[in-house]
Amino acid sequence: MDVLTEKRLLRFLTCGSVDDGKSTLIGRLLFDSKLILEDQLATLARDSRKHGTTGEDIDLALLVDGLEAEREQGITIDVAYRFFNTPRRSFIVADTPGHEQYTRNMATGASNSDAAVILIDARKGVLTQTRRHSYICSLLGIRHVAVAVNKIDLADYSAQTFHHIVGDYFGFAKSLGFASITAIPLSARYGDNVTTKSEKLKWFDGPTLLEYLEGLDAESGLAQQPFRFPVQWVNRPNLDFRGFSGTVASGSIRSGESIVVAASGRESRITRIVTADGDLPEARAGEAVTLVLEDEVDIARGDVLAPPESRPEVVDQFAAHLLWMAEDAMLPGRSYLMRIGTRFVPARITTLKHKVDVNTLEHIAAKTLALNEIGLCNVATASPVALDPYAENRETGAFILIDRFTNATAGAGMIAFGLRRATNVHRQSLTVDKVARVHRNGHKPVILWFTGLSASGKSTIANLVEQELHGGGAHTYLLDGDNVRHGLNRDLGFTDVDRVENVRRVGEVARLFTDAGMIVLCSFISPFRAERSMVRELVPAGEFIEVFVDTPIEECIRRDPKGLYARAKAGLIKNFTGIDSPYEVPEHPDLRLDTTQINLQECAARVMSLLQEREILGWGGAGRGDTQTWI
Amino acid sequence: MKSAHLKRLEAESIGIMREVAAEFANPVMLYSIGKDSGVMLQLALKAFFPSKPPFPLLHVDTGWKFRDMIRHRDMIAARYGFKLLVYTNAEGVARGINPIRSGSQVHTQVMKTEALKQALDQYGFDAAFGGARRDEEKSRAKERIFSVRSAGHTWEPRNQRPELWHLYNTRLTKGETIRVFPLSNWTELDIWQYTRAEAIPVVPLYFAAPRPVVTRDGLLIMRDDERMPLLPGEQEEVRNVRFRSLGDYPLSAAIESSAGTLDAIIEEMITTRTSERSGRLIDSDEAASMERKKREGYF
Numbered sequence: 001m002d003v004l005t006e007k008r009l010l011r012f013l014t015c016g017s018v019d020d021g022k023s024t025l026i027g028r029l030l031f032d033s034k035l036i037l038e039d040q041l042a043t044l045a046r047d048s049r050k051h052g053t054t055g056e057d058i059d060l061a062l063l064v065d066g067l068e069a070e071r072e073q074g075i076t077i078d079v080a081y082r083f084f085n086t087p088r089r090s091f092i093v094a095d096t097p098g099h100e101q102y103t104r105n106m107a108t109g110a111s112n113s114d115a116a117v118i119l120i121d122a123r124k125g126v127l128t129q130t131r132r133h134s135y136i137c138s139l140l141g142i143r144h145v146a147v148a149v150n151k152i153d154l155a156d157y158s159a160q161t162f163h164h165i166v167g168d169y170f171g172f173a174k175s176l177g178f179a180s181i182t183a184i185p186l187s188a189r190y191g192d193n194v195t196t197k198s199e200k201l202k203w204f205d206g207p208t209l210l211e212y213l214e215g216l217d218a219e220s221g222l223a224q225q226p227f228r229f230p231v232q233w234v235n236r237p238n239l240d241f242r243g244f245s246g247t248v249a250s251g252s253i254r255s256g257e258s259i260v261v262a263a264s265g266r267e268s269r270i271t272r273i274v275t276a277d278g279d280l281p282e283a284r285a286g287e288a289v290t291l292v293l294e295d296e297v298d299i300a301r302g303d304v305l306a307p308p309e310s311r312p313e314v315v316d317q318f319a320a321h322l323l324w325m326a327e328d329a330m331l332p333g334r335s336y337l338m339r340i341g342t343r344f345v346p347a348r349i350t351t352l353k354h355k356v357d358v359n360t361l362e363h364i365a366a367k368t369l370a371l372n373e374i375g376l377c378n379v380a381t382a383s384p385v386a387l388d389p390y391a392e393n394r395e396t397g398a399f400i401l402i403d404r405f406t407n408a409t410a411g412a413g414m415i416a417f418g419l420r421r422a423t424n425v426h427r428q429s430l431t432v433d434k435v436a437r438v439h440r441n442g443h444k445p446v447i448l449w450f451t452g453l454s455a456s457g458k459s460t461i462a463n464l465v466e467q468e469l470h471g472g473g474a475h476t477y478l479l480d481g482d483n484v485r486h487g488l489n490r491d492l493g494f495t496d497v498d499r500v501e502n503v504r505r506v507g508e509v510a511r512l513f514t515d516a517g518m519i520v521l522c523s524f525i526s527p528f529r530a531e532r533s534m535v536r537e538l539v540p541a542g543e544f545i546e547v548f549v550d551t552p553i554e555e556c557i558r559r560d561p562k563g564l565y566a567r568a569k570a571g572l573i574k575n576f577t578g579i580d581s582p583y584e585v586p587e588h589p590d591l592r593l594d595t596t597q598i599n600l601q602e603c604a605a606r607v608m609s610l611l612q613e614r615e616i617l618g619w620g621g622a623g624r625g626d627t628q629t630w631i
Numbered sequence: 632m633k634s635a636h637l638k639r640l641e642a643e644s645i646g647i648m649r650e651v652a653a654e655f656a657n658p659v660m661l662y663s664i665g666k667d668s669g670v671m672l673q674l675a676l677k678a679f680f681p682s683k684p685p686f687p688l689l690h691v692d693t694g695w696k697f698r699d700m701i702r703h704r705d706m707i708a709a710r711y712g713f714k715l716l717v718y719t720n721a722e723g724v725a726r727g728i729n730p731i732r733s734g735s736q737v738h739t740q741v742m743k744t745e746a747l748k749q750a751l752d753q754y755g756f757d758a759a760f761g762g763a764r765r766d767e768e769k770s771r772a773k774e775r776i777f778s779v780r781s782a783g784h785t786w787e788p789r790n791q792r793p794e795l796w797h798l799y800n801t802r803l804t805k806g807e808t809i810r811v812f813p814l815s816n817w818t819e820l821d822i823w824q825y826t827r828a829e830a831i832p833v834v835p836l837y838f839a840a841p842r843p844v845v846t847r848d849g850l851l852i853m854r855d856d857e858r859m860p861l862l863p864g865e866q867e868e869v870r871n872v873r874f875r876s877l878g879d880y881p882l883s884a885a886i887e888s889s890a891g892t893l894d895a896i897i898e899e900m901i902t903t904r905t906s907e908r909s910g911r912l913i914d915s916d917e918a919a920s921m922e923r924k925k926r927e928g929y930f
Contacts, residue, residue, distance in 0.1 A: 233652055237681050246646075301653050314836070399796060406804065
């Protein structure tokens, strides 16, 4: 048996800025643990002459800066993973950039790490960025931190300098809740105290960095948490076998023990724990298994199995720290796709309580989160989800938010606590329901959503359509800027955030009207795809019809009935759609009306034909005459 | 007996594979016959047990693989009952592209990168597993486990999605596909130790044996058939060699070795002083060549 058989893995990240010597430190660890091989060394010597910053010496940083752009610019812009092992342990190092504009990259590295090495330049001491790195580590749940006071050679290997820096660090880090902090003076460039004790640092009696990493007990604590099993894949090879495959997120389960499905509360018992290597008596945190249950319980991907006596919270509202990772700012009210465990569910931020200045840790009032900003938010999901606070469980307390149009990973969240309110509010069960109202109206309810630039002709067309519908006996209501902005949405302006909220409220009102069985005509610029799609999702499929009134901006400016474009161009109106605020053209509208090709009457007629085609009108054969007789 | 470390890697890879099965309509596993593919296949068999892996294998055949590799491929597919798709870029063959006259760069571009794109398009695969590891090469160290390819299969290293926890973002926009690397966190040593622990069959070329080789540009090349002419002054000689990495035979250099068993290979690796890809001729074509190839769609 070779020496590596019973070693454990340690995943850690290194944080520091460009000049702290982070890449050099990792290069040194790889070099000293003899993982740099002859051909790599030859490449390194060649690259050092071309891009190096160390004169004639080999530049160890070039070993790790992988992408071409980084080698050219001498910076580390992305998370890179490095692997090395010693006779005692295997390591995966997440090498992360330290600049403020790369906060998301650092958080990415931290999310899967057990420990962090935070570099401080001995000549500079604790800086703003040191605080930032430490805060992000703490936020992402890192419990063990090594403070590497680097470039101690340039500070004359001074004990006094080291102790001064360490004193400063402990001063501010005590509020961050780390389980352990170990400070080590070292020189990555010359190798002092990295893997071997330095003669020049005899005054320091602590471990070298490698000794520290080899000896660190960084168990995640997930084994001690209650059992959680997010179902990943239903394993059904034939009618005789039905199992639930997934990875145990925390705790453990034994064959014969009871479980509940968190969301439904259904109970069952584990009869088998199946793996390809044979059945197991017990499955523990981190193991990928397939569970077989005693009963035919309805379980799907996304469900969480838990012990009946210690269940996760099941809520549709919770508070969370959110790190924003997309170029497009986070807008409260906008619908995002949330992934938590194996579950995908639509979610939106209902309140941004404050954002955190990552440098000073101050709380600042804010309406949006820009790229790399962190805030505390309330989040609402479309249906209840099972979760735990992140501080207790990194697997069931973390989520990501996905932009619904670009599919980019837009945010990373750490749940603070569930909002109990959500579990106590039950919907009223109503006896006169939508079907009953539809039957009486003789037509189906629908939202006709007119979107387009200011002066495109939306409201005129909507008015014509409403007259037509009304004349035919349909129950209608028209919502537009005039009747909404003066009352319901009087408190909203025209910033992106307010536009999102404006459309959200209109959508909710429109939904109530459709519930009342009516045809609701909404005429709003509604410039963002995300919000139009959010309204679409509020109602059952087919009850939202998007009508794109497609009038080119030049034509709108020419018409300009209220003189708004002229004032916007003169800078008198801010955030005017088409001038200094974007309009996102619908990709697949149900109907596109080009008002430069056909007149407004014809436009209205086309809307009416679409309503016939979709069988919104004349539904069920219940004409007006019938309705009359029912009354 | 598997170490705690290997068990952790195994569980992580199984989780990744199940994720793909649950989220994608038409996945495929790229099977390149080498040791990494062998481990990936074994993990797939485990991940879905007692079901069979819900995807076929795809081998992009350049026509220049070692004969031993093709034998091994067919044996494995038959033994485990996998559906095996073999794809060759017929247009490249018709144009007479080959590694000797066209040069390794053109050959790789046409017969591997282009061929792979054609195959993915032809079958409409939305997700493809690859056996690449982050420890292999610097640009691979920065690739995501779930790595999005834009329409045309290109990779944009500066525009990758952040990948946090195990919360993989599996959502694609129209035209995009995804490459998934379940072995991202494995090292070469892990691969061999797992191969030994699980008794996974590997191509015999990994084990040292007397083989006829020529020395070309300081590298030991095995003439697997007559298509590779000897250059003036070259002479074949029988030496005790093995391969650390297998590809097209004219582009894969052997190393002198006496390691004839898995134990000996692992022992050799712990003491070795050259990297695995040093024998791959395509990597050293130009600086940062792997990153460029990957951007264009190479695995």
